[in-house]
Amino acid sequence: MATAAMSEIEQVQDLTALVDGLRVLFEDPEFKVVSEIKRLTGKPIIGNFPVYSPVELFHAAGAHPVGLVGAGNQIEIAHADSRFQSFVCSVIKSTLELGLTDRLQDFEGIVFHSICDPARNLASVFKRNFPDKWVEYIHFPQNLVTESSVDYLENEYRRLLDRLQELTGKTVTNADVNNSIALYNTARSLMGTLYAFRRDHPHILTTRELYSLVRAGHILTVEEHIRLLEHALRLVRTKPGHERDHIRVILVGSFCEQPSLDLISAMEEAGLDILDDDFLLGRRWFTEDLPTDGNGVRTLASAYRDRSVISSVKHDSRRHKGDELVAQVKSSGADAVIVSVPKFCEPGLFDYAIYRRALLDAGIPHLFVEYEEKMWLFDKVQTEVETFVESLLLD
């Protein structure tokens, strides 16, 4: 199977041009490429709301998981704001707006996760407003100290698989799950290689480019995404670049609602070399390859507890977010931290207070930036970043 978009992309031999071509994949509120994938594969489409979703299970069950992270600044919110109040973040409303404006017709279902209170209520609102859609809600364990949380999550995944099999009509074997784990291992490992390259060469592989490559995986099949990442990795190794008078930063807080691509560019152009970030964190959830020879469902459940990243939406009292951020800054050689949080995002905003204490204690400069996916004008953020950069460069 090859989508037309992917066939074109594979002909492009210049990374910047290739990345520009990816915008049509993920900045399209009509999901035309998703429609094409549905037509070519015959698979039911499931939208995966942020942050982390066990995409391997959807893939193994014969569905195509599509990352559904709102609609950026591509649509006006005209209906959803009467359902969710002004103090609820934009991604909740724009995702509902996609549904209320019939843009999710190709989606058989949508899955939400226990990330925050509005996302949980949104699952119910979807159920009521779209009674014909398959709507699921995954409750991830929040007590990761107890080993019984792995048993719990394995059961939760088996419940999900049962529901998926009802939808797709496919009987899922352990081999299917392990096969999917292997594919997503490959995609994650390629993204990890690109992240490492960007950390060492942020002037060659920009964050805008890296972000686009990862984000394309929200839309493409994992098989096509792997081909895209391999192609990009070949191109990036020969891409020229010039070192810039930028400060090196770690960016955190943007794990759910996403800033527009142009906002990411605006921040880079204002003088940031971003060495690491948490954009689209759910796609890079595991810190190592997962085994592919065991009980696949159990593997995913146990990896959630023991081989995954720290996150504002995963409560793990064995770890301290502030300490881990400080360690990340030190090990990467970053000069500073950008805490970039979507407006009204409670998990991100709560964690800011923790980061702030830890960074002040460690003497690491930071800048707090608030954004919304629907922003069109970035002057304010750009000025804030420029001022911050200047203050560090002149220090």
Next chain:
Amino acid sequence: MAEKIEYRGHLHDLQKDLMNDYFDQMTRSAQGEGSPAVYLLISGNPVELLRAFDLLPVYPEINALQTAVKKQALPFIQKAEELGYSTDNCAYVKADIGLFYSGNKAPMATVPPPGLLLTNYVGCNVYLHWWEHLAELTGAPIFDIDIPFLRSLDGEPSREDLQYVVRQLEELIPVLEKISGKKYDPDRLREVVQYSLETGEYWAKIKMMPQLKPAPYDAYFDAVTMMGPLYALRGTKEGRDYFRAAYEELQKRVALQEGPLPEEKYRLVIEGPPPWPYLRTFRDMFARWGAVFVASSYSTVGGLWEFGFRHDPSNPIESIAMHMLKWNLTNRNFLQRYAQLKSYVEDWNADGLVIHSVKSCRLFSAGQGDMREYFARELNVPTLLVESDLEDQRYFSPAQMRTRIDAFMESLEHHKLVGHQR
């Protein structure tokens, strides 16, 4: 129209005495006397286990709301905001963090430091963050109890969900033994759970009374009075005795057909927590219209006794687990809340629904516009949605609130006059 009318009976005075005793216990604990404190949360909690070890339950939510009722929360909120907490974060948390940084001196008590932070994660994601922050600030040990949300199609917890919660409660017992220095005594737990069973019996009967006309008390403004002992004293003899006294007092009012207002003109259901800093003002805005709340979702955050829940002394831990999983408002999904409110409107014979949307608590509020659509459009129930906050007085605009409520009540009057049938 009279401006300030309320029912004030023995149950209110007794509550005040009992809560003052409870706050004194907190202050004594802070002074190193009496029982060590365990912080926990209101929603569907396992306070019976703490009581079985004679540990003192401390509820930062109660501390925050008491501070707000006394209109003293704002300086604490602002203190937290100076330290990086956002204007968009839950103001209960900010008031509590500000209180911590102000030496834990609340208007009603000195809050003791936690011997243990027990996170009963029952629906509210903010709980997890709140306790994580407290753990960092106080250095106290933390124990999380993860309660799987009610997410299946039938809205029931699975057998595996129940096993998972029971296992965590069993893992909690040695932690409580260590903190209290006492050995676990199953007979003592059964005794405590028996008190909770009897408390729940009385409370359930009390909650059903407003189905009668007139309702003998306001199921929002008077219910919140009774909610204090329900959490602070559940599992104790004093708590059980309080609910028996309240039940007997209210029974007499039923016999005399006395309601909280001189005349019950409108019967309303209310969704959402109260605006604590403006509780009296908010109450008077409805009282002046002769409107009584006959049922409220907020009074079920801690448990759904009126819908059948009872603790079970013969199976104490499992019944505590079921309380946490199934029998409280916050661990139920949003559509289950719609069903609960629908039952209130129908079975408690209400004329309309008021949705008080609070910015702080998105568990309650996120999506209440959809709830309004459902009640107003699909069920044709007169519905008012008003916004303010449960803790932060800056979000309560008395003039605007009164205008909205008056307009709603006028339309309700018209609705009744024309004999509108649902």
